[in-house]
Amino acid sequence: MSDRNFAPETGSIGVRGNRGATLGGIAALVATLMAASGAAQAQSAPAPMAAPADDSLSWHGITLYGIVDIGLQYQNHGTPISDYFPAGSAEPIQKNSNKSVLGFTPSNLNQSRVGLTGKEPLADDWSAVFRLETYFNPQSGEISDALKSLTLNNGRALAAQNTGVDSSIAGQAFEQLYAGFSSKTYGTLTFGRQNTVMADGISKYDPMGASQAFSLIGFSGTAAGGGDTEDRRLDSSLKYVGVYGPAHLAAEYKFNGSHGSAATAFEAQLGAEYGGASIDAYYVEVKDAIGAGSLSAGQVADLQLAPLAGLYSVSNSLAGTISDNTTYSVMAMYNFGAP
Numbered sequence: 001m002s003d004r005n006f007a008p009e010t011g012s013i014g015v016r017g018n019r020g021a022t023l024g025g026i027a028a029l030v031a032t033l034m035a036a037s038g039a040a041q042a043q044s045a046p047a048p049m050a051a052p053a054d055d056s057l058s059w060h061g062i063t064l065y066g067i068v069d070i071g072l073q074y075q076n077h078g079t080p081i082s083d084y085f086p087a088g089s090a091e092p093i094q095k096n097s098n099k100s101v102l103g104f105t106p107s108n109l110n111q112s113r114v115g116l117t118g119k120e121p122l123a124d125d126w127s128a129v130f131r132l133e134t135y136f137n138p139q140s141g142e143i144s145d146a147l148k149s150l151t152l153n154n155g156r157a158l159a160a161q162n163t164g165v166d167s168s169i170a171g172q173a174f175e176q177l178y179a180g181f182s183s184k185t186y187g188t189l190t191f192g193r194q195n196t197v198m199a200d201g202i203s204k205y206d207p208m209g210a211s212q213a214f215s216l217i218g219f220s221g222t223a224a225g226g227g228d229t230e231d232r233r234l235d236s237s238l239k240y241v242g243v244y245g246p247a248h249l250a251a252e253y254k255f256n257g258s259h260g261s262a263a264t265a266f267e268a269q270l271g272a273e274y275g276g277a278s279i280d281a282y283y284v285e286v287k288d289a290i291g292a293g294s295l296s297a298g299q300v301a302d303l304q305l306a307p308l309a310g311l312y313s314v315s316n317s318l319a320g321t322i323s324d325n326t327t328y329s330v331m332a333m334y335n336f337g338a339p
Contacts, residue, residue, distance in 0.1 A: 061121075066114040070138045071213070073105045081105055082163040083140035084171075085149035087212035089163050091219055096158040106137040108213035111144075113175070119182070129188065130179035135169050145171030150292055150318055155300035166292045167221055168232040176233065187242030193235045197250045197267040198284050198327070199224040200241075205280075205331040226267070226284030227325030228291045234265055247272045248280075263288045276335040284327040292318045 057064040073081075073089060078101035081088045088105035090097065106112055115133035122128055135144040146167030153164040169175055178192030195203075202217060202224040203210045210218035221229030239252040247270075254265035264287050271280030295303070300314050 062116060062118040064114075064116055067110050067112055068138050069107045069110045069112050070104055071108045073101075073103065073108075073213070075101045078163075080162040081139075082149040082152075083137060083142050084145040084152070085163050085165055086111060086135060086137070086144040086146060086167055086169045087165075087219060088137065088139065090165055091213055092216060094163075094165070096153075096161045098159060104139040105213065106139050107135075107144075109209070109211045111135055111169075111212070112138050115176075122181075125184045127182050128179070129182045129190070131176055131194075132174045132178075133176040134173065135175045143171055143173075144169045144175070147171065147292060147318065150294045151315055153294040154314055154317065155295060155297045157297070161294075164294055166229055168225065168230045170230070178239075187240060189238070189240050191236075191238050193233060194237060194239055195233055196224065196226070196231065196237075196265075196284075197239070197252045197269045198226050198282050198329070199232045200250070201269060201280055201282055201329070201331055204278075205333055223329075225289075226265075226286050226327040227323070228286070228289040230290050230292070231265065231286050231325075237265070246274045261287050276337065277332070278335075279330070279332040282327070282329040282331070284325070284329075286325045289323050289325045290320055291323070292320045295319050 075089065075091075075097075077093060077097045078099065079090055079094060079096045080099075080101060081103045086107055088107070089101065089103075113133045113135050115131065117131045118129065120128045136142065137144055146165060147170040149162070149164040150166065153161045172193070174193065176192075176194055178190045178194040180188065180190030182188040206215055206217055208215035208218060210224070212219045217223045221232045225231035234252065234254040236257060237252050237254040239250070241250045242248065249271070250267075250269040252265075252267045254263075256263040266283075266285050268283045269280055271278065295314070295317060296319075299319060303314055303317060
C-alpha cells in the first residue's frame with residue numbers, strides 16, 4: 001500500500017493522507033495574518049508630527065513682545081506702594097519705612113514692559129538689528145518713573161511719604177531704544193539708549209537675576225550703574241559686544257553731544273568661559289554722574305522764597321549730587337549643570 005494519496009478534487013498529492021494540505025493551509029493562514037497585521041500596523045502608526053506652530057507675534061523679522069509682572073506683597077516695615085517707582089515698593093529698609101504695608105507690587109522678578117525687536121539679514125552673516133522697550137507699572141497703568149516718585153515726596157514728612165527711590169527708569173517713552181549691526185563672526189555694534197556693559201554683567205552673575213524684589217544689587221542699581229543707579233542705562237551710547245571662541249569682550253562709550261569729557265562715560269569688559277566656568281573683569285568711568293533725592297520741607301521753602309521763584313517748579317525739582325565715578329569689578333561663577 002502506497003504512502004501517497006491522490007486528491008482528485010485539488011489535483012495535489014498529499015503525504016500521509018491530508019498532512020500536506022494541512023501544512024499548506026497553515027502557511028496560507030500565517031501569510032494572511034502577517035499581511036493583516038502589517039495592514040493594521042500601517043493603519044495605527046502615528047502620523048508624522050507637524051512642526052510646532054509659531055505663536056510669536058512676528059512679522060518680517062519684527063517681533064512684538066511683553067512682560068507683565070505683578071505680585072501681592074506684605075511688609076511689616078515698609079512705605080506705601082508707589083504708582084510710579086519701577087519696583088513699587090522699597091524692599092530694603094529706608095528712612096521712611098515706618099509702617100506695615102499690604103498691596104500689589106509691580107516688576108518683582110522682571111521689569112514689566114512692552115517692546116519691539118527686529119533682525120533683518122543683510123549680507124553674509126551680517127544683520128541689521130534694533131530694539132525698543134517701554135516700561136510700565138501694571139498695578140497703576142502708569143509709565144515707570146522713579147524721578148516722579150521722588151518729586152511727589154518733596155516737602156513731605158517721613159510719615160506722609162510714599163515709596164520714592166532714584167533709578168535710571170525715569171519716565172522715558174522708551175527705556176531702551178537702539179539700533180545697529182550684528183554678525184556671528186565679528187560681534188554686535190549698537191547705538192542709542194541701552195543697558196551698560198556693567199548692567200549686563202550684574203544680570204549675568206547675580207544669582208537672583210537682578211530681580212527688584214529679591215536681590216539687593218538688582219533693586220538698588222548702584223552696582224550696575226558703576227556708583228549711581230541713573231547710569232545703569234546710558235543715552236547716546238555706542239556699544240560693542242563680541243565673542244571669539246572661549247573669550248568675549250565688550251566696550252561702551254557715552255557721547256555728551258558737546259566738546260570735552262563732561263557727562264561722558266566709558267565701560268569695558270573682558271572675560272572667558274570654559275567647561276562651565278565663567279569669569280569677567282569690568283572697568284567703568286563716568287563723568288558727572290547724578291544721584292537724585294526728594295527735597296526736604298526746608299529746601300522746598302527756600303526754593304519758593306528764591307528771587308527767581310517764578311522760574312522754578314517745586315513739583316519738578318529734586319535734590320541731587322554730582323560725582324565722577326570709577327569702578328573696577330571681577331565676577332566669576334561655575335555652572336554645575338542640571339542635577
